[in-house]
Amino acid sequence: MEAKYYVGDAVNVRRAFPPGHVRTPYFIRGQKGVIHEVVGTYSNPEELAYGRDGKPALMLYRVQFRQSDVWPDYEGSNADTALVDLYENWLEPGEGAV
């Protein structure tokens, strides 16, 4: 399977709240980040959780976020970041994406 995004691409996490087993933490939904690593394909955990086969498999990415973007009142340093593992079905092209 070909990855839709590459290292350095700007992405947005979908701001969605579907029911069921979801691996995208609430705090990161709707946030903008940058692809840090294209990990590879994995069975879809949102399907596996219900005893189904997890197909089609999804590309998994490690996406990096600036903490001061994620938390407007963040009290740490501007240098601080968070890396979250996200499946492709949760990502959309971000600002400045080609």
Place this chain on the structure above:
Amino acid sequence: MSEHHHHDHQHPKQPDLEDQPITYYKVMTEALAELLIEKDVITADELRNQMEQQDSRSPIFGARLIAKAWADPAFKERLIADVNGAAAEMDIDAGDVPIRGVENTDDVHNVVVCTLCSCYPRSLIGLPPDWYKSRAYRSRTVREPRKVLAEFGTVMPDDIDVRVHDSTADLRFLVIPKRPEGSGLMSEEELTDLVTRDSMIGVSVAKNPA
């Protein structure tokens, strides 16, 4: 014992395991295990063996990997790229879940959390401590990592990236702590003693040489 200590009072009885409340999940766990055995899906011995395996893992496996990485830069590169493969070189079984090594440097301090549950590189550092599974650690580590680190006695300079890894999916993370100053002449075996569980989670740093 001192004569002044008269035993005219009662100490509370230390509760046995069964004296604690039987929760919904304890009942479900026992019921599931009994059913799996009754229906010949697994045997009691396989279940026991699995528990024994889980309990046999300890931070020593991770510590050996880190010490080798400190001593051998080429090994460190391989460890960062593929912890499982690097572990296999040392006859350490890191399991099937891919583990990434994340290296602390002068510019980055890594700390690992699983905000959704308690994902943890068990094969290399054993079972997670209770605090790792607590709601407080899981929510606060992404929200205010520097405050959480400070509560563990770890204060990081403002100009470095305190980088939180949220282990939400199909990867696990092992922090490669910075090699402590003054450890230059130590052997790989001696270096192993400087690597603690908490330094591989990232809430602490490696010990200084004695």
